Every structure is written in structure tokens, then in C-alpha cells.
Amino acid sequence: MFFKSKHLLGTKDLQKEEIELILNTAESFEEVLEREIKKVPTLRGKTIVNFFAEPSTRTRTSFELAAKRLSADVVNISGKSSALVKGEGLVDTARTLESMHVDAVVVRHKAAGVPHLLSQMGDFSVINAGDGMHEHPTQALLDLYTVRKRFGSLKGLKMVIVGDILHSRVARSNIFAFAKMGVEVVLVAPYTLIPADVEALGIEVFPSLKEVLAEVDIIYLLRLQLERQEETFIPSLREYSEFYGLGSEELKNCKEGAVVMHPGPLNRGVEIRSEVADSSISLVQAQVESGVAVRMALLYLLLGGMRRE
Numbered sequence: 001m002f003f004k005s006k007h008l009l010g011t012k013d014l015q016k017e018e019i020e021l022i023l024n025t026a027e028s029f030e031e032v033l034e035r036e037i038k039k040v041p042t043l044r045g046k047t048i049v050n051f052f053a054e055p056s057t058r059t060r061t062s063f064e065l066a067a068k069r070l071s072a073d074v075v076n077i078s079g080k081s082s083a084l085v086k087g088e089g090l091v092d093t094a095r096t097l098e099s100m101h102v103d104a105v106v107v108r109h110k111a112a113g114v115p116h117l118l119s120q121m122g123d124f125s126v127i128n129a130g131d132g133m134h135e136h137p138t139q140a141l142l143d144l145y146t147v148r149k150r151f152g153s154l155k156g157l158k159m160v161i162v163g164d165i166l167h168s169r170v171a172r173s174n175i176f177a178f179a180k181m182g183v184e185v186v187l188v189a190p191y192t193l194i195p196a197d198v199e200a201l202g203i204e205v206f207p208s209l210k211e212v213l214a215e216v217d218i219i220y221l222l223r224l225q226l227e228r229q230e231e232t233f234i235p236s237l238r239e240y241s242e243f244y245g246l247g248s249e250e251l252k253n254c255k256e257g258a259v260v261m262h263p264g265p266l267n268r269g270v271e272i273r274s275e276v277a278d279s280s281i282s283l284v285q286a287q288v289e290s291g292v293a294v295r296m297a298l299l300y301l302l303l304g305g306m307r308r309e
């Protein structure tokens with residue numbers, strides 16, 4: 001099996017076999033991360049640019065670590081330190097990177113579609129590290145990896161995604177990716193935070209967590225993305241937390257063996273309370289841990305010769 005695409009722009013266009021290939025490759029890289037010297041020469045001579053025009057802790061750091069563990073050269077560009085602040089457009093940024101013969105650009109941008117645009121402009125591979133409210137495919141892949149590791153397999157599991165679905169690129173990528181792998185996905189959110197196209201995706205929406213809690217294996221909480229909300233979608237944070245936040249009281253009726261996930265950063269006390277975030281059923285730290293191995297797998301598959309030309 002070869003990785004067919006030159007880019008990773010979203011999970012919507014990924015095939016099930018490609019997802020399996022990424023997860024299986026990540027499994028083999030996990031062994032490298034357990035060694036005393038956590039480095040292999042696989043991508044020696046390759047140059048990867050981390051172009052983050054929006055803030056990030058987990059994604060940017062784990063892409064940098066993943067590239068370094070594979071011996072690639074890494075260059076970091078942030079929004080504030082780039083010529084974007086001087087008014088340079090995306091086309092000229094892409095041409096500049098192209099002239100420097102970089103092999104891959106990992107891009108995060110507040111505008112949906114920027115990774116797609118970049119992928120048409122240069123000879124380098126483009127990896128979407130989060131574009132506006134559109135997709136965050138590597139988050140979905142590391143989430144799949146984390147769940148598969150915990151449950152042994154994915155098929156037949158049921159997942160509820162809770163919260164600010166409307167503004168969440170993580171929700172979109174996870175809906176496509178988990179459904180492809182045989183996981184039933186349902187949503188719980190206030191109606192003001194549900195995108196209009198959800199019904200077309202054939203996904204059931206419930207107004208409260210109580211209605212599905214006893215049936216789901218995975219409770220996936222989303223951050224309330226106040227920075228993307230120009231109007232008021234909820235009456236107050238306190239009420240949102242009361243109706244959609246998860247604490248130990250709400251968890252009393254959950255299915256045995258159920259897990260709680262969150263992509264981070266956490267709004268403790270809003271969508272998740274500390275007693276849950278730091279509990280044994282929380283996979284939050286495991287998700288972060290999976291990020292490096294999954295991103296190593298992806299860089300290897302895109303740049304290391306496992307792609308069909």
C-alpha cells in the first residue's frame with residue numbers, strides 16, 4: 001500500500017486504507033520514541049517549514065519534534081515574524097518558499113482554504129495544521145490512533161462530540177475520519193453551535209449529553225472558541241458549563257470503559273472540569289503523546305518514498 005496523495009489537506013478526501021497506513025506506520029515509530037536516542041535518519045536532507053500564522057502549542061511543537069526525530073531540517077515561521085505583517089500575500093510567500101527548495105510546508109492559518117491554495121503554488125508537500133473552521137486532519141489522525149490504542153480497534157465504537165461544533169475544525173475532521181473507520185458519531189450542542197450542513201452528513205444531533213451518555217464509548221469535548229465568535233451564541237459561560245460542561249457528577253451514568261477526550265487547549269471549568277480532565281478516564285495526555293508518532297508517520301509517508309509517483 002502506497003500513500004497516494006502528495007499533500008494532507010483534510011480527512012474528507014482520505015481513504016480508509018490511507019488512514020490505516022498512517023496509523024500502522026505511527027505504531028512502528030512509537031518504538032523510536034521509546035529509545036534513549038530518539039532519532040532515525042529517515043528524512044536526512046529534507047527541509048520542512050512550519051508556517052504557523054495562528055497560535056499553537058501542541059501541533060507546532062509536535063510537528064517540529066516529529067521532523068527532528070526523523071533528522072529533517074526544520075524552519076519555523078510564525079505569523080508575527082513573517083513578511084505577512086508587512087503585507088506580503090500568500091502567493092509571494094509560496095513563491096519564496098518554492099525558491100528555497102523546501103520539501104514540505106506545515107501550515108496553520110485563520111482562513112479556511114489556505115493549505116489548498118498553497119498546495120497549488122509550489123512543488124512542496126502541504127500539510128494542513130488547521131485552517132479556520134474547516135479542517136485539522138492531523139488532530140483527527142492522532143485521535144484515531146489514541147482510541148485504537150486504548151480499545152484495540154475502532155469499528156463498532158460510538159462517539160459523541162460535545163460543544164462548539166460550528167467553529168470547530170477538529171469536529172469536522174473527526175466526523176469524517178471516525179465515520180470512515182466504522183465509528184458511529186453523534187453530536188451534542190446548543191442549536192446555535194451546530195453547523196447547517198450537519199444533517200446532510202447524516203449525523204444525529206441531541207440537545208443534551210444525558211440522552212447519549214450511557215451508550216457512548218468516547219466523549220469528545222470541544223473548546224468553546226470565543227475568539228471565532230463575533231456574535232453571541234450562548235447566553236453565558238456559566239450556563240454553557242452547567243448544560244454542556246463535563247464533571248464527575250455528569251459522568252456517573254456513563255458506559256463502563258468510556259473515555260473522555262479533548263484536543264486542547266482546555267478551558268478548565270467551562271467545557272471540562274479538572275476532576276475529569278485529570279482522571280483515569282481522560283485521554284487528554286495520551287492524545288498529545290500520540291501526536292509526535294502520528295506526525296512522524298505522516299512526514300515519512302509524504303516525504304520518505306512511500307508515495308506512488
Ligand code: CP
Binds near residue numbers: 056057058060130264
Ligand atoms: N489541538 C491543537 O490544535 O492544539 P494547539 O492549538 O495547541 O496546536
